[in-house]
Amino acid sequence: MTELKPSTKNKWWKHPDVKKTFIFWLIFTPAIGIFGTQFHVLSMPDPASEVMGGVIGLMRLFTWAAAPVAALVFAICATALTSSRHYGDNPPADADHQISNSPRANATWIVVSAMLCLFALVTGLVVLQKEGDALHEENAIHVNVTGQQWAWNYDYADGARSEVLYLPVDVPVVFHITSKDVKHSFWIVEMGIKMDANPGYTTETAVTPNKIGVFNVRCAELCGLLHAYMQNKVHVVSKADYEKWLADRSALEARS
Amino acid sequence: MTTTMNHPAAAAGKSRTPIIERLNIVTAFALGAISAFVVWRLALQFLPADSEVRLFTREDKITLLSMIAWFVGFMTGIGALVAPFRWVMGKDLSHDENMFLAGKDMGIKRYFRYTTDHKVVGIQYLIITMVIFGIGGILAMLIRANLGTPEGGLIHPQAYNSIVGTHGIIMIVGTIIMVTGPIGNFIMPIMIGARDMAFPRLNALSFWLIVAAAIPLIWAQFIGGISTGWSAYNPLAGQAPLGMNGYIMFICIFALSTMVAGANITTTVVRMRAKGMTWNRTPIFIYGVVASVALALPAFPVFFLSQVMSGMDRALDTSFYNTAGGGSGWLYENLFWIMGHPEVYVILIPAVAALMEMAPVFTRRPLFSFNVAVMGIAGISGLSILVWAHHMYISGWAPLLNAPFMLTTELISIPTGMLFLVLVGTLWRGRLWMTMPTLSIFALLWNFMIGGITGIYLSDVPADAFLHGSMYVTAHFHYTLMGAGLTGALASLVYWFPKMTGRMFDKKLSWISFWMVQIGFNVTFGGMFIVGLQGQPRRVEAYAALFNRGNLITSIGAAVIMSGMLVLLYGVISSWRHGVVAPMNPWHAKTLEWTVANPIPLENFAVLPVVTSDPYGYGKEKK
Ligand code: HEM
Ligand SMILES: [Cu+2]
Ligand SMILES: [Cu+2]
Numbered sequence: 001m002t003e004l005k006p007s008t009k010n011k012w013w014k015h016p017d018v019k020k021t022f023i024f025w026l027i028f029t030p031a032i033g034i035f036g037t038q039f040h041v042l043s044m045p046d047p048a049s050e051v052m053g054g055v056i057g058l059m060r061l062f063t064w065a066a067a068p069v070a071a072l073v074f075a076i077c078a079t080a081l082t083s084s085r086h087y088g089d090n091p092p093a094d095a096d097h098q099i100s101n102s103p104r105a106n107a108t109w110i111v112v113s114a115m116l117c118l119f120a121l122v123t124g125l126v127v128l129q130k131e132g133d134a135l136h137e138e139n140a141i142h143v144n145v146t147g148q149q150w151a152w153n154y155d156y157a158d159g160a161r162s163e164v165l166y167l168p169v170d171v172p173v174v175f176h177i178t179s180k181d182v183k184h185s186f187w188i189v190e191m192g193i194k195m196d197a198n199p200g201y202t203t204e205t206a207v208t209p210n211k212i213g214v215f216n217v218r219c220a221e222l223c224g225l226l227h228a229y230m231q232n233k234v235h236v237v238s239k240a241d242y243e244k245w246l247a248d249r250s251a252l253e254a255r256s
Numbered sequence: 257m258t259t260t261m262n263h264p265a266a267a268a269g270k271s272r273t274p275i276i277e278r279l280n281i282v283t284a285f286a287l288g289a290i291s292a293f294v295v296w297r298l299a300l301q302f303l304p305a306d307s308e309v310r311l312f313t314r315e316d317k318i319t320l321l322s323m324i325a326w327f328v329g330f331m332t333g334i335g336a337l338v339a340p341f342r343w344v345m346g347k348d349l350s351h352d353e354n355m356f357l358a359g360k361d362m363g364i365k366r367y368f369r370y371t372t373d374h375k376v377v378g379i380q381y382l383i384i385t386m387v388i389f390g391i392g393g394i395l396a397m398l399i400r401a402n403l404g405t406p407e408g409g410l411i412h413p414q415a416y417n418s419i420v421g422t423h424g425i426i427m428i429v430g431t432i433i434m435v436t437g438p439i440g441n442f443i444m445p446i447m448i449g450a451r452d453m454a455f456p457r458l459n460a461l462s463f464w465l466i467v468a469a470a471i472p473l474i475w476a477q478f479i480g481g482i483s484t485g486w487s488a489y490n491p492l493a494g495q496a497p498l499g500m501n502g503y504i505m506f507i508c509i510f511a512l513s514t515m516v517a518g519a520n521i522t523t524t525v526v527r528m529r530a531k532g533m534t535w536n537r538t539p540i541f542i543y544g545v546v547a548s549v550a551l552a553l554p555a556f557p558v559f560f561l562s563q564v565m566s567g568m569d570r571a572l573d574t575s576f577y578n579t580a581g582g583g584s585g586w587l588y589e590n591l592f593w594i595m596g597h598p599e600v601y602v603i604l605i606p607a608v609a610a611l612m613e614m615a616p617v618f619t620r621r622p623l624f625s626f627n628v629a630v631m632g633i634a635g636i637s638g639l640s641i642l643v644w645a646h647h648m649y650i651s652g653w654a655p656l657l658n659a660p661f662m663l664t665t666e667l668i669s670i671p672t673g674m675l676f677l678v679l680v681g682t683l684w685r686g687r688l689w690m691t692m693p694t695l696s697i698f699a700l701l702w703n704f705m706i707g708g709i710t711g712i713y714l715s716d717v718p719a720d721a722f723l724h725g726s727m728y729v730t731a732h733f734h735y736t737l738m739g740a741g742l743t744g745a746l747a748s749l750v751y752w753f754p755k756m757t758g759r760m761f762d763k764k765l766s767w768i769s770f771w772m773v774q775i776g777f778n779v780t781f782g783g784m785f786i787v788g789l790q791g792q793p794r795r796v797e798a799y800a801a802l803f804n805r806g807n808l809i810t811s812i813g814a815a816v817i818m819s820g821m822l823v824l825l826y827g828v829i830s831s832w833r834h835g836v837v838a839p840m841n842p843w844h845a846k847t848l849e850w851t852v853a854n855p856i857p858l859e860n861f862a863v864l865p866v867v868t869s870d871p872y873g874y875g876k877e878k879k
Contacts, residue, residue, distance in 0.1 A: 222485045
């Protein structure tokens with residue numbers, strides 16, 4: 001801080017604080033990127049659909065895009081904290097400059113944040129578009145989902161009914177969701193889809209499960225007393241098993 | 257004691273104490289309670305029974321009517337109607353009466369009356385904010401206690417839901433008033449060189465409305481609670497127990513308070529700045545306060561209305577939100593978030609602006625890019641009324657609007673980034689004077705960075721389809737509301753404590769509590785991010801074993817926050833009572849509030865100041 005020479009006046013990058021900040025930035029960027037992505041990716045469940053894979057990918061991408069900016073802010077903080085600290089009940093001497101503006105810094109900052117913003121928007125829109133198309137999949141199976149306090153009911157196209165969701169692997173599904181009483185939210189956790197169940201309206205969402213297994217359906221909207229228990233399993237099974245289950249179910253329904 | 261109420265001027269003979277001097281918090285509570293009881297009894301007697309078998313409707317009417325009666329009685333009893341009554345009679349208050357209302361030579365009693373002095377109102381706000389945070393904090397500890405084990409079960413689910421809802425709404429109210437209330441009222445008028453607020457009586461009104469609002473909320477706890485979460489979505493709210501009426505009344509009265517305060521503060525700043533205080537020389541904190549209340553001005557009438565409609569659906573069988581009757585729950589969601597999103601910036605902006613105000617003081621250099629700071633505040637305020645439906649991406653209301661709302665939401669990160677630029681720019685090459693407010697600047701940058709980046713994930717529609725309704729959202733908004741907002745408010749408390757109380761805030765205690773709160777906070781909500789990502793929904797009283805670890809982390813962190821807050825509370829009490837007596841300008845700052853003596857005279861300035869430069873002239877000219 002002390003060896004300020006007049007010659008540094010125009011060459012701002014020669015200032016010792018700049019070097020320090022740059023070094024901090026070089027360390028912080030990968031640290032934040034790696035920690036941030038690991039934190040998110042490790043915590044999230046293993047994807048059971050392409051959609052969920054996409055969500056995890058987006059989070060990873062956004063984290064890396066944000067890392068340099070966050071790192072710059074923290075690097076400046078670290079530089080300030082390590083350069084000049086004063087403890088005591090009286091103030092330190094005033095700083096050795098009166099910089100109250102820097103059009104160049106302002107402009108750079110605003111342009112960079114605008115570009116990051118645009119980037120986030122475009123990536124989001126691309127994925128959104130894909131998911132919108134999924135609703136119009138030709139060979140999709142259709143399931144009517146009805147929420148009520150505090151359980152889910154599933155109606156299949158050919159008359160089968162169930163309180164537990166069965167889905168064939170690798171076949172697109174379109175859910176038509178509604179509610180009998182208050183708002184619920186239909187969330188298949190590992191597939192990364194969620195859509196509110198509104199009384200009096202039907203809403204749609206779609207997904208293609210790509211993994212055989214048992215996954216979680218949880219209600220994601222406070223719906224009264226037993227909201228916490230409004231959860232269930234979804235079984236993703238092979239196509240053959242699914243057909244069999246469906247036939248059993250329809251027969252059962254036809255008998256009753 | 258209240259029988260003379262109806263003939264104030266006439267009855268006030270020389271020998272008797274005039275009515276205006278008899279009214280205080282005791283008469284207010286008494287009159288409120290009496291009128292509530294009378295109306296309750298009358299309604300019970302005379303309201304016709306419901307024709308069909310309906311849950312609640314008649315009881316709803318009775319509850320709401322009694323609460324309204326409480327409200328009217330309380331406001332009358334505190335003296336809010338004295339002046340309007342005089343005007344109706346064609347008279348005005350005398351000078352002596354106005355001085356009495358300002359609390360002249362009254363000592364401690366003025367804090368329990370309809371006092372108009374902005375400094376008294378500021379202290380009243382400070383106390384009520386602390387009470388709110390205290391109660392909200394205890395409720396939070398109850399929540400964490402219940403979530404200590406996956407099965408929950410410590411608290412009955414209905415009570416648990418109610419605790420969550422009450423915690424949520426009172427903390428929101430607490431954070432809304434935490435800066436604009438105490439600091440905005442006490443410090444702001446002095447900072448702009450004024451003798452009082454533009455409408456001193458409205459100032460008193462805005463505070464006492466909050467007290468009046470508190471009772472229906474407490475009342476609600478005994479008649480079924482607020483089992484809907486703070487957002488009180490319909491149709492769930494329509495089917496909730498009678499306690500919901502308490503929420504409705506609470507919001508309506510609080511919204512009135514906010515509107516009154518907003519009009520008052522805006523007018524004061526626009527009209528009453530000192531000579532020479534051009535917009536370029538107006539401190540950035542003032543911009544923050546004005547932006548906050550100016551955002552509240554359009555937002556809170558909507559909140560008010562949404563609750564009136566909610567109450568009508570319950571009590572009068574209308575169906576604004578009832579699909580079967582032609583309404584829609586989506587209408588409620590829209591109204592709620594048209595208020596709700598601006599409201600989060602109502603909370604955030606003054607807290608950040610306060611830290612911007614302190615940054616030059618504690619770095620001993622000018623504020624970096626004042627213009628960018630103003631642009632950032634203005635940009636956020638403008639954009640924040642255009643983003644509300646990002647809370648409804650997956651509600652199914654209007655899927656086609658998701659893309660435009662994603663655009664506006666992500667655009668907000670540009671003005672938000674400007675606030676960061678101003679703060680780091682001011683830290684750049686500064687001489688740090690290490691105090692608790694200085695540390696808070698760093699804490700804000702850290703927490704708000706995390707809150708902001710997670711906000712970007714949430715604003716991305718596909719990612720939100722996974723994250724919405726999960727603990728991740730809860731963690732996000734705690735990072736912004738508490739990590740950024742409350743951090744700024746606590747720094748404000750320590751920074752302006754010497755001016756507000758005449759004593760310094762104990763340095764050691766402020767540091768200890770700072771570290772405890774900040775570390776506890778990051779542990780708490782770091783853990784909450786984890787369980788959110790793992791898939792734990794919000795507002796649940798039991799959870800799958802999978803979420804054990806994260807919840808344990810969160811509960812431990814919460815205990816640390818609570819301990820840190822207790823240290824802070826001890827610091828407030830002990831410093832207020834016997835802290836080091838503060839000099840006039842302990843921080844060697846350049847804004848006007850530091851030019852008035854301690855204790856501050858009733859009218860602040862004997863001679864009004866004239867301003868000739870901005871208050872950020874720190875730093876030495878380079879040779
Ligand atoms: C950087 C800018 C921010 C962005 C992009 C952002 C984005 C979002 C989004 C998209 C949601 C909805 C999440 C969902 O329910 O699925 C949300 C929720 C929320 N945000 Fe932010 N946010 C930002 C800053 C803030 C700030 C500064 C505050 C408060 C001071 C705040 C408070 C909240 C609250 C209270 C909620 C949730 C309310 C609830 O559902 O109960 N946010 N945010
Ligand atoms: Cu639910
Ligand atoms: Cu929002």
